[in-house]
Amino acid sequence: MTDEINLSRLEPTLEDHEYPADREALTESFAGTTVLFADGDADLGDLIADVDQETFASAADAVAALQNVLPIEALGEPGQSDGDA
Numbered sequence: 001m002t003d004e005i006n007l008s009r010l011e012p013t014l015e016d017h018e019y020p021a022d023r024e025a026l027t028e029s030f031a032g033t034t035v036l037f038a039d040g041d042a043d044l045g046d047l048i049a050d051v052d053q054e055t056f057a058s059a060a061d062a063v064a065a066l067q068n069v070l071p072i073e074a075l076g077e078p079g080q081s082d083g084d085a
Contacts, residue, residue, distance in 0.1 A: 004034045005044075007074055010066065013044070014059035022055050023048060026062060040073035 005013050017029055031045030048062070050069040056062040 003032075004036055004041075006036050007038075007070075010035065010044075011059050011063045014062050017059070019058050019061075020055055021062075023051060023053065026056065035074075037071070037074040040071065042071060042074075 003013075013030075013033065014026070017026060027045045027049045029045075030048060031043065033044040034041050035044050035047065047066055047069055051062075051065045052068075053061075053065045056065065
């Protein structure tokens with residue numbers, strides 16, 4: 001698979017895989033898929049490979065695990081707050 005997806009399309013993209021799935025299977029399936037961030041991008045297969053979790057029950061489970069390995073570029077400008085004054 002050689003695609004580009006926005007971060008907001010991560011879960012629908014992961015839903016294309018059968019679950020439960022192990023990390024290795026997801027890594028292989030999504031290698032070559034580029035996730036576009038607010039400032040940059042990363043290979044989805046590489047991101048999945050960085051997750052500590054071995055198996056995923058669903059696409060939502062995989063997305064939750066990926067939240068821990070997303071680079072700061074995925075979230076917007078560093079140092080920005082959510083409105084704290």
